[in-house]
Amino acid sequence: MSAFAVDLPVVWFTLRVAALAVLLLAPFGLALALLLARRRFPGKALLETLVSLPLVLPPVATGLLLLKFLGRRGPGGRAAQALFGMDVVFTWKAVVVAMMVMSLPLLVRTARVAFEEVNPRLEAVARTLGASEARVLSTVTLPLASRGIAAGLLLAFARALGEFGATILVAGNIPGRTTTIATAIYNDVQTGLDGRAYGLLAVSAALAFGAIFLSEVWLKRRTNA
Amino acid sequence: MKELLVLVFAAASLTDALKEIAASWETAGGESVAFNFAASSLLARQIREGAPADLFLSADEVQMDGLEKAGLVEPGTRRSILSNTLVVVVPGDATAPLLSARDLTTSRVQRIALGEPGSVPVGVYSKKFFEGIGIWTLVAPKVVPTESVRATLAAVESGNVDAGIVYRTDALISKKVKIAFEVPAASGPAISYPFALVKGAPREAAARKFLEYLSSKAARAVFARYGFLVTD
Amino acid sequence: MTLSLEGLRLPLTPFALELDATLSAHVTAVFGPSGAGKTSLLEAVAGLRHPERGRIVLSGRVLDDAARGVRVPPRQRAVGYVTQDDSLFPHLSVAGNLRYGAGRGLAERPALAEDRVVDVLGLSLLLDRRPSTLSGGERRRVALGRALLSAPEILLLDEPLSGLDRVLKDRVLEHLLKVKAAFPLPILYVTHEAAEVVALADEVVILESGRVAALGPPGEIFQGVAHVSSA
Numbered sequence: 001m002s003a004f005a006v007d008l009p010v011v012w013f014t015l016r017v018a019a020l021a022v023l024l025l026a027p028f029g030l031a032l033a034l035l036l037a038r039r040r041f042p043g044k045a046l047l048e049t050l051v052s053l054p055l056v057l058p059p060v061a062t063g064l065l066l067l068k069f070l071g072r073r074g075p076g077g078r079a080a081q082a083l084f085g086m087d088v089v090f091t092w093k094a095v096v097v098a099m100m101v102m103s104l105p106l107l108v109r110t111a112r113v114a115f116e117e118v119n120p121r122l123e124a125v126a127r128t129l130g131a132s133e134a135r136v137l138s139t140v141t142l143p144l145a146s147r148g149i150a151a152g153l154l155l156a157f158a159r160a161l162g163e164f165g166a167t168i169l170v171a172g173n174i175p176g177r178t179t180t181i182a183t184a185i186y187n188d189v190q191t192g193l194d195g196r197a198y199g200l201l202a203v204s205a206a207l208a209f210g211a212i213f214l215s216e217v218w219l220k221r222r223t224n225a
Numbered sequence: 226m227k228e229l230l231v232l233v234f235a236a237a238s239l240t241d242a243l244k245e246i247a248a249s250w251e252t253a254g255g256e257s258v259a260f261n262f263a264a265s266s267l268l269a270r271q272i273r274e275g276a277p278a279d280l281f282l283s284a285d286e287v288q289m290d291g292l293e294k295a296g297l298v299e300p301g302t303r304r305s306i307l308s309n310t311l312v313v314v315v316p317g318d319a320t321a322p323l324l325s326a327r328d329l330t331t332s333r334v335q336r337i338a339l340g341e342p343g344s345v346p347v348g349v350y351s352k353k354f355f356e357g358i359g360i361w362t363l364v365a366p367k368v369v370p371t372e373s374v375r376a377t378l379a380a381v382e383s384g385n386v387d388a389g390i391v392y393r394t395d396a397l398i399s400k401k402v403k404i405a406f407e408v409p410a411a412s413g414p415a416i417s418y419p420f421a422l423v424k425g426a427p428r429e430a431a432a433r434k435f436l437e438y439l440s441s442k443a444a445r446a447v448f449a450r451y452g453f454l455v456t457d
Numbered sequence: 458m459t460l461s462l463e464g465l466r467l468p469l470t471p472f473a474l475e476l477d478a479t480l481s482a483h484v485t486a487v488f489g490p491s492g493a494g495k496t497s498l499l500e501a502v503a504g505l506r507h508p509e510r511g512r513i514v515l516s517g518r519v520l521d522d523a524a525r526g527v528r529v530p531p532r533q534r535a536v537g538y539v540t541q542d543d544s545l546f547p548h549l550s551v552a553g554n555l556r557y558g559a560g561r562g563l564a565e566r567p568a569l570a571e572d573r574v575v576d577v578l579g580l581s582l583l584l585d586r587r588p589s590t591l592s593g594g595e596r597r598r599v600a601l602g603r604a605l606l607s608a609p610e611i612l613l614l615d616e617p618l619s620g621l622d623r624v625l626k627d628r629v630l631e632h633l634l635k636v637k638a639a640f641p642l643p644i645l646y647v648t649h650e651a652a653e654v655v656a657l658a659d660e661v662v663i664l665e666s667g668r669v670a671a672l673g674p675p676g677e678i679f680q681g682v683a684h685v686s687s688a
Contacts, residue, residue, distance in 0.1 A: 071385045089385050090336060090369050124505050125544040127531040129558030129607045139557075143548045172369050190267055191344045 002195035007184060011203050014180040017092055018160035021099035022107075022153055029104055029156070030149065033111035034141075055105040059165025066098060066170045094171035095178050099160035107156040110219075114148020115141065151218040158211035162204065231258045231432050232277060234268040236284035236346065236418065237373040238309065238392045242451040243282070246444045247435075255438065256431040264373040266344035272297055272423060279432035282420045282439075284309075284374075285346035289419040302422035302433070306440055308454040309416045310393040311350055311408035316384045316401070323388060323405035326355070330363040337367045338380035338389035347374040351390040353414040378402065392416075394452040418453075458516045458611060458643040460485075460502070465511035466523075467501055469494050472667045473509070482660035484637060484644045486675070488651070489664035495647040496541065498664075499613045502645065503538045504531035515610060535561070537604030537642075541615045543596045545588040551599050552584040558607025568608040569640060577639050578602045578632055594625035598632055605640065612644040618653060633657060651679060 036048060054062050070076040070088045080088045088094050118141055126136045142149070164182035171178040173187055181204050188197035235243055240262045247258040261268065261276075265283040269292055272278050281298075283289045286305070292298050315323055321333055329337060340348030348370065355361040371377045374391050381389040382401040389402075396404050420439060426432050438444055445455045459481045467474040474494035487495050500506040502513060504520065507528055513521040520529045537558075545554050555575070559568060575581050578598045588596060597617055604612055617633065618626045630653070637644065637657065646657060654661050654675050661678050663671040671678050 067383075067385075071383055073384045077385075087335070087385075119544075121540060121542070121544050122546060124503075124531070125538060125540060126546075126557070128503050128505070128534070128536055128538040129603070130532045130535075130561040131557070132532060140546060172371070174369055187341070190270060191341070192270065 002193045004195040004199050006199035006203055007196060009176075010179055010181055010184045010200065013092075014161060014182075015207075017095050017180070018099055018157055018163075021096045021103065021160045022157045024096065025100045025103060025107060025156060026153060029107040029152075030111055032104075033108045033152075034115055034137075036108065037112045037115035051108050052105050054102050054166075059102060059163070060169055062101060063098065063166030063169030066094075066101060066166060070094060070097065070170060089170055090172045090174060090178065092171070092178055095167055095180060098166040098170050099163050102163050102166055103156035103159045106159050107152045110152030110155055111145070111149050114145035114152065117148065118144045147218045151215040154211050154215040154218070158208055158215070161207055161211070231256050231279050231428050231435050232261065233258055233280045233282060233432075233435070234261045234263075234272060234276070234278040234423075235280075235282040236265045236268070237262045237375045238284055238347070238395055239282055239418070240375065241398055242394070242448050242453065246439065246447050249443065249447075250435060250438055255435065256428070258435060262375075264340060264345040266341070266346065267372070277427050278423050279426040279428050280420065280436055281423055282418065283346070284416075284418055285349060286417055286419055287349065288346065289421060292421075292423075297424050299422040299424045299426070299429075302436065303419055304421075304440070305417045305419045306445070306456055307418040307448055308456060309418070309452075310410065310454065311347070311354060311390055311413050311416070312393045312396050313388055313390055313405045313408070314378070314381050314396050314399075314402040315388050315405045316381055317403055318384070319387070319403070325406060326358055326360060326408075329367075329388060330360055334387045335367060336369050336386040336388075337364060338369045338371050338377045338386040340374055340377055340390075341370040341372065342368065345371070345373060347377065347390065347392060350414045350416055354390075354408055354412065357412055357414070397452045459514075460516075460611065460643070460645065461512070461514040462498075463512040463514065465501070465513065466509045467494065467497050467506065468509050469497055469667070474498060474664075474667045476511075476669055478662060478669055478672055480645070480660060480662065482643075482658070483641070484646055484658045484660070486654040486658035486661040487645065487647045487664060488649065488654055488661050489670075490649060493664040494667055495649075495664060496615055499538065499615050499645065499647055502534075502611070503536045503613055504529060504534045505538075535608065535610040537607055537609030537612045539597075539600045539604050539612070539614045539617060541619060543588075543600040545596055545600060545603075547588050549588075550584065551580065551586050551588065551591070554588065554599055554603050555580070555584075555606055557603060561608045569605055571606060573639070574602050574605050577635050578605075592625070593621050594629050597621070597629050601632070601636065605636070605642070609642065612642055614644060614646045616648055617646075618648070618650070630656060655679065 032051065067089060068074050072087065077088055080086055123136050123140055126140045131139065162182055167180060168183050173179055173183040181200050185197045185200045243260060251257060265285060265288040268281065269288040272281060272292060273295060281292065289303065313323065339351045342348040342352040352361060355364050369380065369386055371380055374395055377389045378391050378395050378399055380386045382399060388405065393407065396402060420436060422432055422436055449455050459479060461479045462476045465476040474497060487498060489495055497506060501508055508521055508523050510523050512519060519527055520534055521527060578601060580598060580602055583591065583595060591599065618629055621629060634657065648654060658675050660673065661675045662669055663678065
């Protein structure tokens with residue numbers, strides 16, 4: 001077996017893009033979770049299904065859809081060229097997008113439960129006390145849902161760290177540019193660098209364990225209502 | 226009732242030619258053949274890990290050497306009868322002309338798909354080519370590594386890269402790419418496809434027969450038709 | 458202040474609440490058995506529920522007009538609503554809860570002074586505590602204080618003494634009487650205990666099966682009725 005080693009730049013890159021993905025995903029994902037928790041509207045079941053799709057579709061299938069959309073000939077790719085003069089596929093930006101799409105269902109599902117557990121009576125009383133919807137959201141809903149939201153963000157982060165199938169299709173495996181922990185392990189296995197693969201495996205396992213464990217702890221210790 | 230399946234691990238670039246050859250082989254009464262097409266580096270790895278392959282048809286000598294050193298090649302069965310040419314392809318709808326390797330170093334070309342230059346044979350050959358003419362360092366930052374020569378072809382077909390290097394035989398198969406230029410035999414690396422029987426092949430007798438058939442006149446004609454350079 | 462409920466129809470299950478009444482006393486009690494629609498009536502005045510028909514007018518301001526599609530949102534209604542389960546914000550301290558609605562005072566309707574309310578309700582020692590550490594009676598008083606401090610035009614109290622033991626009931630009742638004496642704020646008070654009506658209210662509305670069965674001063678209404686409390 002080749003020497004055990006940990007490719008730190010790859011780990012660091014993966015952590016950065018995963019964090020960025022979750023950061024960009026959060027406002028949209030939380031808004032979606034709030035909408036699904038609070039409102040009824042025609043087509044809601046369809047929206048719920050769409051949001052859950054990346055959880056159930058084979059990740060490479062999702063990757064294929066993203067590739068078609070973000071590629072130079074796809075609508076997303078062309079828009080990026082027209083608006084920003086940049087390519088998306090085969091760059092770190094595609095990694096971020098792949099992570100965002102794959103993490104969306106986990107964030108929305110967890111945050112939605114958190115929002116549903118906030119007693120609507122408390123929000124109603126806040127309104128009678130003169131709070132605007134924005135104030136109700138920021139002073140009652142979000143604080144009371146905060147643990148569940150944090151757990152959801154952490155789960156999303158953990159998922160992003162481990163993302164492989166969609167990423168490899170849409171961002172490739174370009175050393176120094178788009179190689180993540182997962183794609184690096186794949187590559188190292190293929191080229192016989194088992195030692196490096198095991199090094200990254202250890203890091204990956206530690207990160208995943210930490211994130212999930214923390215998320216579970218937070219989910220259990222919810223704010224008493 | 227054909228339960229005997231000869232399992233052939235073959236380089237991706239041989240896909241179409243081999244399928245045709247196997248079809249005529251079976252029609253002539255030969256045993257059924259099943260293929261596993263992928264980059265030779267991956268196939269060699271799989272064989273090392275114990276995959277039950279009967280034959281290994283590699284796109285470069287390096288992968289076969291590796292297996293031989295590991296004692297996985299049946300002595301006396303290794304032979305190379307095929308060679309290929311490297312070509313630079315561009316998407317079918319590309320407009321700017323690409324005439325030589327130097328053009329790949331200009332800013333017109335942002336991304337070049339190559340087989341993984343550390344392992345996939347076509348990528349290894351490509352890197353040797355670039356190193357041979359001294360432009361590898363200029364080209365390396367633009368490289369999008371792929372899993373196999375067919376993946377390189379797909380990347381160029383999709384238009385997501387500006388150019389790619391594949392074998393001439395692959396470029397001829399695709400309607401969505403055009404050949405920008407061929408790598409002249411003089412400046413290109415020596416491409417060779419060694420074939421061999423895997424040691425301890427589960428279906429040795431049938432596999433030996435198919436291996437023989439691959440060197441037959443009929444098979445060579447098929448290979449030539451697909452654009453391979455047939456030696457001997 | 459006058460609260461007019463004109464031709465009001467609130468769909469409930471299994472029946473609908475239909476009301477036509479004008480209430481103008483200082484403390485008006487809404488009396489009736491559980492499920493008579495009393496809480497729904499408060500929710501309608503607070504703007505958390507809307508009538509199918511009719512109008513709700515508070516001191517000349519139209520809060521709801523089903524026919525014209527007028528629905529003033531809760532935050533603009535200036536009602537202080539104390540729910541049956543207090544609905545204190547668990548993540549805020551007592552002080553945080555008390556001050557939540559405090560920004561709403563206007564020139565023509567200035568907010569009550571915090572010290573005064575804290576004093577009347579005996580909350581000064583509780584200000585830094587969390588709601589989860591308070592007793593039932595203490596939570597009631599904090600909810601009351603929070604509503605009072607939001608510059609309401611009317612207080613809506615939903616069974617404020619329910620769920621309390623005898624001793625606590627008396628204590629909170631005392632505080633309610635102090636609030637009535639100290640602040641000229643109209644109060645709509647829902648209960649199913651006649652004793653509370655008699656102790657606090659100037660006027661009582663009896664609801665039965667979704668309709669107003671009687672309306673008038675407690676003395677008159679309860680006079681001559683053998684069994685006054687209902688379950």
